[in-house]
Amino acid sequence: EQRQLGRLRGKPTRTLDGAEITLLANAESQEDVAQAHALGARGLGLYRTEFLFLQGNRLPDEEEQFRVYRDTVLGMSGLPVTIRTLDLGADKADRTGLVVGSEENPALGLRGVRLSLAHPKVSDTQLRAILRASGYGPVRILIPMVSMREEILTVRRRLSRLAAILRNDGHEVAENIPIGAMIEVPAAAIALECFIDQVDFLSIGTNDLVQYLLAADRNNDAVAELYSPLHPAVLRLLWQVMDTAQRHATPVAVCGEIAGDSSMTPLLLALGLTEFSLHPATLLEVRRAIREVDLAALRAQAPQLLAARDRRGIERWIAGTARD
Numbered sequence: 001e002q003r004q005l006g007r008l009r010g011k012p013t014r015t016l017d018g019a020e021i022t023l024l025a026n027a028e029s030q031e032d033v034a035q036a037h038a039l040g041a042r043g044l045g046l047y048r049t050e051f052l053f054l055q056g057n058r059l060p061d062e063e064e065q066f067r068v069y070r071d072t073v074l075g076m077s078g079l080p081v082t083i084r085t086l087d088l089g090a091d092k093a094d095r096t097g098l099v100v101g102s103e104e105n106p107a108l109g110l111r112g113v114r115l116s117l118a119h120p121k122v123s124d125t126q127l128r129a130i131l132r133a134s135g136y137g138p139v140r141i142l143i144p145m146v147s148m149r150e151e152i153l154t155v156r157r158r159l160s161r162l163a164a165i166l167r168n169d170g171h172e173v174a175e176n177i178p179i180g181a182m183i184e185v186p187a188a189a190i191a192l193e194c195f196i197d198q199v200d201f202l203s204i205g206t207n208d209l210v211q212y213l214l215a216a217d218r219n220n221d222a223v224a225e226l227y228s229p230l231h232p233a234v235l236r237l238l239w240q241v242m243d244t245a246q247r248h249a250t251p252v253a254v255c256g257e258i259a260g261d262s263s264m265t266p267l268l269l270a271l272g273l274t275e276f277s278l279h280p281a282t283l284l285e286v287r288r289a290i291r292e293v294d295l296a297a298l299r300a301q302a303p304q305l306l307a308a309r310d311r312r313g314i315e316r317w318i319a320g321t322a323r324d
């Protein structure tokens with residue numbers, strides 16, 4: 001089994017009818033980066049930066065962050081690296097005092113981009129480090145927990161100001177760094193049309209999107225049964241996001257855990273996704289799943305999938321595609 005998967009290392013990620021699917025990696029350590037590169041990921045689709053803030057009880061300074069981001073960019077040898085700005089808060093609590101420990105409802109509190117905007121100095125330090133790393137290879141910047149247009153505009157304004165200062169000080173900063181938003185708050189998915197002109201790409205974070213859409217905590221065992229991507233509301237919302245993005249020719253990846261779950265691959269392909277960002281350990285398995293299906297046939301079955309009225313109906317659709 002492992003040996004069979006191993007044979008897929010250098011193979012293309014292409015469906016039976018010849019469609020190329022892009023596999024990117026989620027990473028947060030140098031080991032992840034090395035593994036992603038070795039297995040043939042086309043870049044990093046989600047580089048989580050929280051670990052830098054979770055390992056000690058003080059904030060990492062600009063140099064420290066710059067070195068880590070630069071080494072990550074160099075580790076991918078010219079492939080794009082999507083660095084997500086700080087996504088602390090809620091289930092990702094730190095010991096630096098940045099995250100308010102006393103929120104009654106932290107998942108709905110100051111987290112992701114909200115936390116960054118509330119701490120401009122901390123955020124600027126990170127953005128400077130990312131901008132400096134962009135002098136060493138293709139970098140994209142991904143903003144987590146976006147719920148509205150203004151958040152993206154503010155981050156964009158900050159970035160241009162910081163880039164000008166850095167260039168003025170003699171640093172090399174890439175031109176036109178692609179800026180993307182995570183789609184993980186239902187409001188952002190529903191009102192995507194309102195800010196899509198401000199992003200160069202999108203990444204759907206299904207881990208949080210499912211939690212917020214279904215009002216079911218992603219880490220609460222008592223509602224683990226309810227927390228499932230196989231809910232008609234999730235599929236309909238994904239479909240709507242893909243439709244809006246396609247009309248605006250904006251690339252979309254999915255980077256939640258379902259991207260690395262090969263049993264979900266046919267469903268995601270049917271809904272129009274062609275970019276997956278996943279943990280490198282799951283890359284070959286998902287590549288195999290992609291190589292076994294016909295994309296046009298799956299797309300043609302999207303209406304049946306979207307017509308399913310409950311989880312069992314969706315599971316039956318998945319089982320049906322596995323049989324064909």
Ligand code: PEP
Nearest residue numbers: 184205206207208255256
């Ligand atoms: C997500 O929410 O799906 C996601 C990829 O981000 P994280 O799991 O880091 O919250």
Ligand code: MG
Nearest residue numbers: 184205207208
């Ligand atoms: Mg998330």
